[in-house]
Amino acid sequence: MPPAPPVPAAGPLGRRLRRWADFARLLRHVRPGLLATALLLHTAVGLLPIVFIAWTSRLIARVPAALDGGGWAVLGLAPLLAVAAFVVQQLLTPFQSALGELIVRQVDGVCIARLMDCALTGLPIADLERQDVLDVLSDARGGFERATPTPGDAAAGAVALTARYAQLLGASVMVGLVLGPAAGALVAGTALVIRFGQRGSLDRFGALRTSLAGRRRRLAYLRRTAGGLGMAKEIRMLGLLPWLRERHSAEARGYLDPLWAGRRRLLFGPFVGLAAVGLLGGGTTLLLIGRGGTDGTLSLLQVSVALQAVLIPLRFGVYFPESDVQTRDGLAAFEAIGRLEERAAAHRAAGEAATTATAVPDGAIRFENVSFRYPEGGRTILDGLDLELAPGRSTAVVGLNGAGKTTLVKLLARLHEPTSGRVTVGGTDLATLPAAAWHRRIAVIFQDFTRYQLTAAENIGIGRPELLADPEALLAAAGRAGAREIVEGLPRGLETVLSAQYEDGTDLSGGQWQRIALARALLSVGAGASLLILDEPTAQLDVRAEAAFFDRFLDTTRGVTSVIIAHRFSSVRRADRIVVLADGRVAESGTHDELMALDGRYAELFRIQAERFTEQEDLTMTAGGPR
Numbered sequence: 001m002p003p004a005p006p007v008p009a010a011g012p013l014g015r016r017l018r019r020w021a022d023f024a025r026l027l028r029h030v031r032p033g034l035l036a037t038a039l040l041l042h043t044a045v046g047l048l049p050i051v052f053i054a055w056t057s058r059l060i061a062r063v064p065a066a067l068d069g070g071g072w073a074v075l076g077l078a079p080l081l082a083v084a085a086f087v088v089q090q091l092l093t094p095f096q097s098a099l100g101e102l103i104v105r106q107v108d109g110v111c112i113a114r115l116m117d118c119a120l121t122g123l124p125i126a127d128l129e130r131q132d133v134l135d136v137l138s139d140a141r142g143g144f145e146r147a148t149p150t151p152g153d154a155a156a157g158a159v160a161l162t163a164r165y166a167q168l169l170g171a172s173v174m175v176g177l178v179l180g181p182a183a184g185a186l187v188a189g190t191a192l193v194i195r196f197g198q199r200g201s202l203d204r205f206g207a208l209r210t211s212l213a214g215r216r217r218r219l220a221y222l223r224r225t226a227g228g229l230g231m232a233k234e235i236r237m238l239g240l241l242p243w244l245r246e247r248h249s250a251e252a253r254g255y256l257d258p259l260w261a262g263r264r265r266l267l268f269g270p271f272v273g274l275a276a277v278g279l280l281g282g283g284t285t286l287l288l289i290g291r292g293g294t295d296g297t298l299s300l301l302q303v304s305v306a307l308q309a310v311l312i313p314l315r316f317g318v319y320f321p322e323s324d325v326q327t328r329d330g331l332a333a334f335e336a337i338g339r340l341e342e343r344a345a346a347h348r349a350a351g352e353a354a355t356t357a358t359a360v361p362d363g364a365i366r367f368e369n370v371s372f373r374y375p376e377g378g379r380t381i382l383d384g385l386d387l388e389l390a391p392g393r394s395t396a397v398v399g400l401n402g403a404g405k406t407t408l409v410k411l412l413a414r415l416h417e418p419t420s421g422r423v424t425v426g427g428t429d430l431a432t433l434p435a436a437a438w439h440r441r442i443a444v445i446f447q448d449f450t451r452y453q454l455t456a457a458e459n460i461g462i463g464r465p466e467l468l469a470d471p472e473a474l475l476a477a478a479g480r481a482g483a484r485e486i487v488e489g490l491p492r493g494l495e496t497v498l499s500a501q502y503e504d505g506t507d508l509s510g511g512q513w514q515r516i517a518l519a520r521a522l523l524s525v526g527a528g529a530s531l532l533i534l535d536e537p538t539a540q541l542d543v544r545a546e547a548a549f550f551d552r553f554l555d556t557t558r559g560v561t562s563v564i565i566a567h568r569f570s571s572v573r574r575a576d577r578i579v580v581l582a583d584g585r586v587a588e589s590g591t592h593d594e595l596m597a598l599d600g601r602y603a604e605l606f607r608i609q610a611e612r613f614t615e616q617e618d619l620t621m622t623a624g625g626p627r
Helices: 012-027 032-070 078-122 131-145 151-179 181-211 213-227 232-237 241-294 300-314 324-354 405-412 435-440 456-461 471-480 484-488 510-526 543-556 592-598 601-622
Strands: 365-373 380-389 394-398 420-425 442-445 531-535 561-565 577-582 585-590
Touching (some): 012 151, 012 181, 012 324, 032 078, 032 300, 078 131, 078 151, 078 324, 131 324, 151 181, 181 213, 181 300, 181 324, 213 241, 380 405, 435 442, 442 510, 471 510, 484 510, 510 531, 543 561, 577 601, 585 601
Parallel strands (some): 394 561, 394 577, 442 531, 531 561
Antiparallel strands (some): 365 380
């Protein structure tokens, strides 16, 4: 569904129109039969109290005649019908919640899909690193983490208002029939003024809450940290619990203090004014009833009807637990999704405008005078970089921390776009190619590759989801990555969940996870990917394990265009070509032997790392050998 078009909201009326337009867009995702049933049910539940008032008033009016000797037969069916209205209302009320839950699920199913599309594919990675976008994303997904109401809750809350307004209409009509149209309009108008005034205050409070999204996100992070398992070991070993409690209290006060102060400021004054409106409108109506009752112009039936009916509008301005918070915060989440979709649509439109090629060509990949800096005043990472990646050859990119190695990978994968210059494949600018088509040509193992708490088959198969149901292809990829023995040694083979947090699941060592990740990438290569990228996936391994990993990788991927990012120079000396990055440019390039003969930066850093490794080996042997 396209993002909601902007609605002018210069004042309360504009904001109210936008809100009801949002409700209409949400309710489009509810099956018509379910929506009609819910509306009819809520209308019935709203009107049954009016029926109860009518028959209890008739009952009260006939009691004097019964007491004067007419007998209880004078009451007729009034008691039975009053009780029936009450019982039916009580029987129907639970179905309101049941139908509301169905509405919530249908609407949230659509909204979750939209949010996933935005966060995972629609928004560029650069946007997902922006503070303001992260705040909006946090509000959008807060409901789906059950921290706040969801858009589905907002839709169900809007439908629930049907009962309230049906009851108000019925009560106003009854007051009008007894006291005249002016009195009916008076109580209805009083109720609506109070209701709209209160909703306006709640909306302003909701805007204040939205403005505190950054503080709320920090508080949520601390709560997840305190309640999660990821940091439990460090918190225990470092004795961080007292500090964590103090930090949580400070962040909570930093968020809640301005929220509470704003709530008092925004709600207290309007509450006093609206209470005065209610007192004036309700008091006037009660005076009319009292005067009519004392001068005999109103019968006992009319007085009973009017007294009971007038209480409904007077209570109409109070807080509605079934809808007020749900519609306010649920719509805030929906609006946040809309803002994300607007950014994604603008990015998509710019990409489509730039896309001129329809197919990804073959050939060399070149960085042509490429510069890049992160937004919002970030330093220049790449500065006039020129680099060619030869087809079918392995290229290792090395350099000190901050040299731009990972940034190069992000540009190559089109997770970011160059600030200036261009990246080409077969002479065609990557920016003119469909991003999805280019991504299908790449297999990447990032430094912080994901360890999915899924089965071994799924951890490998998501490299090419269409092969998830092909165990032979999965095992073949595992074999190429040296992971077949690992998989076959699992309790349930490919169907073993790779997490000890699940029954019959098991965790893997760092080196085993590396091979599973490599199998995932090689499955993609086997299915057609022509470029394989490793972005320091072995950073946590020791020198020997890393060297063994890269040796296996280079042997397995011989003839595949590959890019290896490494921080240990000795691990990649068998690569076809080694590129040294420094100051955002290519400082040196060649084979290991050529660079050592050059005796430049590469040779110096290689010898330094080799000396450190030798010293570590000597210390290990002195301490009694490897253990």
